[in-house]
Amino acid sequence: MIKPFFKENAGWYATYLGVVFLFFLNFWLYHLPLVYFANALALNLVVLVVISLWRYFLFRKKMLALAHFVYDSELEDFTSPSDLAYRTAIAKLRHAANRKELDATSQKHNLESLIKMWAHQMKVPLSAISLMAQTNQLTPEETKRQVLRLENYLDTLLNYVKFNQHQDDFRFEKVSARKVVAEVVKKYRTACLAKNLSVTITGDTTFKTDRKWLSFALSQIFDNAVKYSHNNAQIRITITETQVTVSDDGIGILEEDLPRLFDEGFTGFNGHEHQKATGLGLYMTKQVLDKLDFSIKVTSRIAKGTDVTISSKQRP
The missing domain is CATH 1.10.287 (Helix Hairpins)
Incomplete structure (x- = not known):
């Protein structure tokens, strides 16, 4: 020494x-x-x-x-100005490390809870397929519908993990909003046919955005519209210069639930009542749209329907 x-x-x-x-x-x-x-x-x-x-x-x-040394109190004997400055720096580093560790623990806990919830959600379509097979009521259309639900749950889970780990995974290009919407509607064709839903698409525009993540956000919005629409209803998608609006005539959302729709894990009354929500779709949608420089607004009335509008913050 x-x-x-x-x-x-x-x-x-x-x-x-x-x-x-x-x-x-x-x-x-x-x-x-x-x-x-x-x-x-x-x-x-x-x-x-x-x-x-x-x-x-x-x-x-x-x-x-x-x-x-283990505890900061062990350094109290060193009181020179430089020592005090070092002790302050050490305290800040420890605080940052503790906060990072706490965030990591919280994220791990949330992921574990999410996987448990997802496992429960995925049991529903699997049980439906199993029951139909046991009762000889398994039809191609119903099988496709249940498989689509499984695919959607799995895609959302994988995208959630990917988005949290790589939030810079974006590739911006000029994208036709109508083409993206049409692809989303085509993806949910089986679910729409099962409920005899008609879908109309009006207008078109071009956004400079990431096609994959915009498609993901619109899929989550359209999936909710299909879930909570009545049979034989209509879903309207209106595209303007800076907005895309998805409107349905479904069961609607309680007014007190609207402010919390984008909270992680929040399912609201409809999610509990109909056991269709995971509490992650709209949360992820909001996170993704923020990264894409879009805003999202939801207006709804019980038994009247819901309008979900995403608006580009970019100047046309």
């Missing part, structure tokens, strides 16, 4: 030697008796050794404390 001590204090010892040399030079140039210089130097060396031993003791104590 002696070598690190001299390395840290090398500047001071170099300064001391420089001052000694200047004093010697003055004595020599002015032909002063060097015996006085020697006496003064001896006294200074004694003082230097004593101070060095004291500083080495403090240095060693500090190094040992830093090498083995």
Whole structure:
């Protein structure tokens, strides 16, 4: 530990030697008796050794404390301005590390809860397929519908994990809103036929955005419209220069649920009542649209239907 001590204090010892040399030079140039210089130097060396031993003791104590300290209180003996600054920096680093660890633990807990919830949700279509197979009521159309539900649940889960790990996975290009909407509607064709829903698409525009993630967001919105629409109803998709609106005449959303629709894990009254919601679709939709520079607005009335509008924040 002696070598690190001299390395840290090398500047001071170099300064001391420089001052000694200047004093010697003055004595020599002015032909002063060097015996006085020697006496003064001896006294200074004694003082230097004593101070060095004291500083080495403090240095060693500090190094040992830093090498083995666990709690910040163990550094309270070091009160110089630089030591206080170091202690403050250490406290900030510890706070940041604790917060990061807490976030990681929370994220892990949320992911575990999500997987458990998803496992429960995926049992529903699997149980339906199993029951139909056991009762010889398994039809191609119903099988496709249940498989589509499974695919949607799995896609949402995988996209959720991917989005949380790689939030910069975006490739912006000019995209036709009508083409993206048409692809989404085609994807849900079986579900629409099962409920005899008619879908109309009006208008078109071009957005500079990420096609894949915009399709994901619109899929979540359209999926909700299909879920909560009555049989033989209509879903209207209206595209303007800066907006895409998905309207249905379904069961609607309670007014008190509207402010919390985009909270993670929130299912609301409809989700509990109809056991169709996972509480993640609209949360992810909001997160994705924020990254794509879109806003989302939901208006609804019970038994009257719901309008979901996404608006580009970019200037047309």
